[in-house]
Amino acid sequence: xxxxxxxxxxxxxxxxxxxxxxxxxxxxxxxxxxxxxxxxxxxxxxxxxxxxxxxxxxxxxxxxxxxxxxxxxxxxxxxxxxxxxxxxxxxxxxxxxxxxxxxxxxxxxxxxxxxxxxxxxxxxxxxxxxxxxxxxxxxxxxxxxxxxxxxxxxxxxxxxxxxxxxxxxxxxxxxxxxxxxxxxxxxxxxxxxxxxxxxxxxxxxxxxxxxxxxxxxxxxxxxxxxxxxxxxxxxxxxxxxxxxxxxxxxxxxxxxxxxxxxxxxxxxxxxxxxxxxxxxxxxxxxxxxxxxxxxxxxxxxxxxxxxxxxxxxxxxxxxxxxxxxxxxxxxxxx
Amino acid sequence: xxxxxxxxxxxxxxxxxxxxxxxxxxxxxxxxxxxxxxxxxxxxxxxxxxxxxxxxxxxxxxxxxxxxxxxxxxxxxxxxxxxxxxxxxxxxxxxxxxxxxxxxxxxxxxxxxxxxxxxxxxxxxxxxxxxxxxxxxxxxxxxxxxxxxxxxxxxxxxxxxxxxxxxxxxxxxxxxxxxxxxxxxxxxxxxxxxxxxxxxxxxxxxxxxxxxxxxxxxxxxxxxxxxxxxxxxxxxxxxxxxxxxxxxxxxxxxxxxxxxxxxxxxxxxxxxxxxxxxxxxxxxxxxxxxxxxxxxxxxxxxxxxxxxxxxxxxxxxxxxxxxxxxxxxxxxxxxxxxxxxxxxxxxxxxxxxxxxxxxxxxxxxxxxxx
Numbered sequence: 001x002x003x004x005x006x007x008x009x010x011x012x013x014x015x016x017x018x019x020x021x022x023x024x025x026x027x028x029x030x031x032x033x034x035x036x037x038x039x040x041x042x043x044x045x046x047x048x049x050x051x052x053x054x055x056x057x058x059x060x061x062x063x064x065x066x067x068x069x070x071x072x073x074x075x076x077x078x079x080x081x082x083x084x085x086x087x088x089x090x091x092x093x094x095x096x097x098x099x100x101x102x103x104x105x106x107x108x109x110x111x112x113x114x115x116x117x118x119x120x121x122x123x124x125x126x127x128x129x130x131x132x133x134x135x136x137x138x139x140x141x142x143x144x145x146x147x148x149x150x151x152x153x154x155x156x157x158x159x160x161x162x163x164x165x166x167x168x169x170x171x172x173x174x175x176x177x178x179x180x181x182x183x184x185x186x187x188x189x190x191x192x193x194x195x196x197x198x199x200x201x202x203x204x205x206x207x208x209x210x211x212x213x214x215x216x217x218x219x220x221x222x223x224x225x226x227x228x229x230x231x232x233x234x235x236x237x238x239x240x241x242x243x244x245x246x247x248x249x250x251x252x253x254x255x256x257x258x259x260x261x262x263x264x265x266x267x268x269x270x271x272x273x274x275x276x277x278x279x280x281x282x283x284x285x286x287x288x289x290x291x292x293x294x295x296x297x298x299x300x301x302x303x304x305x306x307x308x309x310x311x312x313x314x315x316x317x318x319x320x321x322x323x324x325x326x327x328x329x330x331x332x333x334x
Numbered sequence: 335x336x337x338x339x340x341x342x343x344x345x346x347x348x349x350x351x352x353x354x355x356x357x358x359x360x361x362x363x364x365x366x367x368x369x370x371x372x373x374x375x376x377x378x379x380x381x382x383x384x385x386x387x388x389x390x391x392x393x394x395x396x397x398x399x400x401x402x403x404x405x406x407x408x409x410x411x412x413x414x415x416x417x418x419x420x421x422x423x424x425x426x427x428x429x430x431x432x433x434x435x436x437x438x439x440x441x442x443x444x445x446x447x448x449x450x451x452x453x454x455x456x457x458x459x460x461x462x463x464x465x466x467x468x469x470x471x472x473x474x475x476x477x478x479x480x481x482x483x484x485x486x487x488x489x490x491x492x493x494x495x496x497x498x499x500x501x502x503x504x505x506x507x508x509x510x511x512x513x514x515x516x517x518x519x520x521x522x523x524x525x526x527x528x529x530x531x532x533x534x535x536x537x538x539x540x541x542x543x544x545x546x547x548x549x550x551x552x553x554x555x556x557x558x559x560x561x562x563x564x565x566x567x568x569x570x571x572x573x574x575x576x577x578x579x580x581x582x583x584x585x586x587x588x589x590x591x592x593x594x595x596x597x598x599x600x601x602x603x604x605x606x607x608x609x610x611x612x613x614x615x616x617x618x619x620x621x622x623x624x625x626x627x628x629x630x631x632x633x634x635x636x637x638x639x640x641x642x643x644x645x646x647x648x649x650x651x652x653x654x655x656x657x658x659x660x661x662x663x664x665x666x667x668x669x670x671x672x673x674x675x676x677x678x679x680x681x682x683x684x685x686x687x688x689x690x691x692x693x694x695x696x697x698x699x700x701x702x703x704x
Contacts, residue, residue: 253338313385314384315342315344316342316384316385317385317389318387320383320698321696321697
């Protein structure tokens, strides 16, 4: 086989078949994908499932802490997990650019296999297309996932009440800054590392206190600021966040500072924000801190009666609004 | 030293806050609060972002000044840039300018119509763009105060040395000290002190504020952009006010020298000469801008393209002029947060990352409880 991808690898003929047999089946062919049926047939253990889809177009496709493959599995699985569902099955659709290095493709497929296995997720159906050089940027990945909802959870922003507490499962903003630093070739000796990782282990750890958890969300694009504002918007509450309590990795903080970017508006890919009743907050925190994914979890704020605002008590001791990013993050000019 | 945390230490901040409250209390009850203008947009943003206003007693009023270069760029300049872009010239600009309203349109709209507009982080990128497109005219949109003007001058100097002939600058440079004179004598503003910019002062030096300070007997304190710097600066102002003093106090001496950055000042003096400049919302101020000297005129886009920068028109409902002069708070503008938001800005103060309206919209809203 050649070292780079040709158009014919996606054409449905002999080369397609060879690519699938050499690269896809050995990695994913044990379960429902065996024999390459047109659709997967699944035995659902419950009639309440969560279903989600996401597309991944990250540039560069490999970055400190992960690659587009880790993102493609975690991104979809985490969307299911924050709905209180255990991710079980996933589809995998690849759009590949002509000329893509097969070594790179193999590395990414290995990552997808390992990441899915680690999360007990089966890749059950898929698709592969090749487009001409310049018509996509290396490769794009789409995944859809199905998860089994844990009935103990009843999650909705409207359940949030004054007195509740805010938790975050680890340092924020690492993913966004790691990708930005890699894209701009900012070579740091100790640069930021993406937090791309699974959230379901944390959701499972919190199961004993599920009825006390009001809402969960993974702070991806727009970061913590966007998620908190989405939650607060339209509710008769204010979210009071303590800046000094938010865990932040020093490497990430340094890069964000250098570029003038507000770290609370930067994406995470392996963190979860939860709002839960005060009585259960410490228990959930302890449970999270006992998981490898949540060792740096922290209580970062409280809910008070209010008008849908997110207020940040700054490290300096002042108070300000924590607003959502307006659009592009523009550089400072003076 | 850990520069990320050393100047944000909460314990030190608390001590400075208490001291400020104590000093302000000693001033006693007055008819009006002590009015301090923070001249620079980066200070405005840092004050809002750190919630500093909420830490001060109500007897201290921080007024935001005209120190955001994007905000003071007149609409006629944007109109001229759009005309250049529409005629096929490649424009190179800092991102903030894209959404600044001209008389009828913005550079972002021109770009969506197909104009070649490159957004860069550093003036040196304009240099590379011009080199790559030797057959095309490339114009850098040169706005900014002394901090930005110096690296642009360095870029022009290098282009001159290497012999790059397709690069020119459309200038709208501004200088800080001349604006301070006008603001200091404004009877409506009634300023008690200036909190002077950090980075601009690194170029022009602490001594540059002496004439303003002496002429108007107004305390001028140079402060850095970190929260402790700002609190320390306010404390320094209060001490001068209590002792009825008016001097230039350089509290950012870890960066700012009395005579500034000699190399940068020499370069600026070699390339540019003072000129009258139109400040959006304020008007034409004598000798408050910089234009190319005669022997550098080949880099002047206005001359190269025989371009006239007209006055332009602004939306009559927009209150940016009064915001820039510190006469009203952004929240007093009827457009604030309704018709004018960072996503759909009407006035330049809402566009720039360092604009006062943008700072208020993002961090202070219609009032954050202290």
